[in-house]
Amino acid sequence: MTRGRRVSIVRARAVVAAGMVMAALLAGVLVPASADDLIDKADQLDQQINQTESALEGASKRLRQAAADLEEAQAKLPSARAVYAAAVGRLSSARDRLALIRQRLRELRAQQEKVQEEIAEAQRRITRSETLIARIVRYQYQTGGYAELQVVLDAESPTDFVQRVMATQSVTDSQSEIIDRLNADKSVLAAREQQMQVTEEAIAATEAEAEKQVEDLKGLVGDARDAQREVESLIAQRSSALAVAQEEKQAEEDRLADLQAAQDALAAQIANAASSGAGLPSGALIWPVPGAPMVQGVGWRTHPVYGYRSCHTGIDLSAGSGTAILAARGGVVIWTKAELSGPYGNNTLIDHGDGLSTFYAHQSSFNVSPGQRVQKGDVIGYVGETGYATGPHLHFEVHINGVPHDPMGWFGGAKTPQSEFCP
DSSP states (O other): OOHHHHHHHHHHHHHHHHHHHHHHHHTTOOOOOOHHHHHHHHHTTHHHHTTSGGGGTTSOHHHHHHHHHHHHHHHHHHHHHHHHHHHHHHHHHHHHHHHHHHHHHHHHHHHHHHHHHHHHHHHHHHHHHHHHHHHHHHHHHHTTTOHHHHHHHTOSSHHHHHHHHHHHHHHHHHHHHHHHHHHHHHHHHHHHHHHHHHHHHHHHHHHHHHHHHHHHHHHHHHHHHHHHHHHHHHHHHHHHHHHHHHHHHHHHHHHHHHHHHHHHHHHHHHHHHSOOOSSOOOOOOOOSSTTOOEEEOSEEEEOTTTOOEEEEOSEEEEOOTTOEEEOSSSEEEEEEEOOTTSSSOEEEEEEEETTEEEEEEEEEEESOOTTOEEOTTOEEEEEBOOSSOSSSEEEEEEEETTEEEOGGGGTTSOOOBHHHHOO
């Protein structure tokens, strides 16, 4: 199998898989599926698509693109939604973290105010103590340091002496208490100032953390918005694809009706225009496009999106546009029809006598004219993709008395009439 054919098979399976999803959606049944699930289902349709995208001949290019868009959107949506949910989760966590940081800042600033008040109070007590001590020192200096002795010596009685001694001791004790309190307040002040420094450093660090968190939040908000836009874009893509499917549905029904009518008309025209005979005519045919593989046989074909059935009355041979088409046998050209917008596009009919005729469709151009006699192997035209075709190929039919038969009957198979391969 060539690389080109493998690519065609993969693309056909992908579009058929998308068609399955679209058919379910159009029916009102939305069943989420992963890309792997779609491919698995497509693999199960090998017999229906018969290994190539020629099974999609009944689908317009617009519809096939819509089916591919739908398949892409369906495959990407779960991941996009997961990315969006994760972004929203990170954003929520970041906002919670910022709220905690701000609460911590409020607590630190309240603590800072309390420490500032304690420092101020300690400083006021130190100021009072230092003022009192200064007064005592100044008094002692003014009295020459003998004020306490003079008080005791001035006692008028033993009882007065004792009272004066006790009073003097009380003054001395008060001075000592003032000094002790001053030292204690200075220790408190030093501790509070150290605590203040730690608090201010904690506030600065927390403010920096809050600023970083705010910057991170900006990025996370952007990520969440981008993820949301991706989800919305995929949903819009899916909606657009479904809208196209709805619009194309009537057109596809018309195409199917045209194809069925064209098949009936073709059989009648061949029966009227070509020779007739009794039984199966003898003689061999040659492969009309040498080396071209058969990519679609006769039988029922199912529309990959809508599920419509149509009978494929010939075989499809894959070949590049412009490849020469040979007369399968000698005979007379009955017609060359230019039907670019019809199901068969440009097509040629050759009568070989005894009721046997061959039909060649989707040609890009002709190389013969009606009434012309051709020999086996003569070039009668060239491969194209006119009519209902998704790519260049030859649609080849064999008729006996106007009835399509399986062309493979002339290449080793059974010469099966349409009534048997499309019962």
